[in-house]
Structure formats: C-alpha cells, structure tokens
Amino acid sequence: MKSLCVFCGSSVGARPIFADAARSLGHELAARSTRLVYGGGNVGLMGVVADAVMQAGGCAIGVIPEALVGRELAHRGLTELRVVRSMHERKALMADLADGFVAMPGGFGTLDELCEIVTWAQLGLHRKACGLLNVDGFFDCFLAQTERAVRDKFIRPEHSALLQVDTSPGALLDRMESYRPVELPKWIDRSQT
DSSP: OOEEEEEEOOOOSSSHHHHHHHHHHHHHHTTTOEEEEOOBBBSSSHHHHHHHHHTOOEEEEEEEEHHHHHHTBOSSEEEEEEESSHHHHOOOHHHHHHHEEEOOOOHHHHHHHHHHHHHHOOOSSOOOOOEEEEEEGTHHHHHHHHHHHTTTTSSSSSHHHTTTEEHHHHHHHHHHHTOOOOOOOSSOOGGOO
C-alpha cells in the first residue's frame, strides 16, 4: 500500500494506550514509506498519528472541511492539507487518495467512516483493504455485533471478512498488505451514490 487512510478520534480518549497505539501506527507507516491520509486535524488521535508520521520523516495528507478548519484546529505541519466544502467531500477525497483504510478508537464519526467504507467494499465500489486496530479491546463489542448480524443473516460471512482485525499496527498492516479481496458482485456504480 502506498497510502493508508486512518479514521480515528478527535479526542485522545481516557487512557494513554490509545495515543501510544496512534504513535506506533504513525511510526510504522513512516517506516514502510506509506503515506498517511486522514481528517486533517491536529487534535486527538488524529493529531498524534499525523505528528508521529511527520516526526519519523513520513508523508501525511490531511483532508478537512472549511467549517472545521478553525474548530478542529487544522494541522499546519503536514506534507499537504486539503480544505474541502463538506464532510461528504472529505470522505470521498480520502477514499480516492487511499489504497486502504484503518479505523482506530474514536466516536460516532470514526464509526460512520468505518461503516461507510466497508459498505462501499460490500457494494463493490472499491476493492481496498479495510482494517480495525483493536486497541485494548476497544472494538470487541462492535465485532460481537458484527458476528451477531452474520448469525442473524443481516451480514453475509463473505462481507464480514472484508474487515481485517488485529491489535498490533505492524501485524495489521502486514495482514492488509497480503489481503486479496473476495470477488463480489458490483451492486452499484460510485456515480450512483
């Protein structure tokens, strides 16, 4: 993967383990010469992962809506900061710039981004690897809900397999780099979204 989009919180969370994982992921991306694509903020886990990439000599591209530039304190020390008009435009541009996606701990926005990008894979709109960095069991309940949805026939098993999961940044990136998507029928074209 030449570039990886990271979805994560605009807060650092309640425990240092979350920021430690973001730092570790940032260093791992820089060591692999994998460009970071993310939401463009300098706060929370977003800022931690971007700072780690930049401090390790990597490349980071932030994508942030105009309305959040001031509120989210847009990161001014990136390789590139792209300012867009809306949250929808932000998500679409991040998806276009990335070869894969990882979600770290975060709130509703992170879950929204993760679920949307996995849904796009399910619909055949992209064939890029999607990963969950399950820091300290943060996503255990989400994964249990996904398993429940598979058992109750709301998610097909092959669709739940679209999500790669690990607790270590390096192991997750290894898994994602060796990921080969299952051939799924394309339900709609991106222009129809």
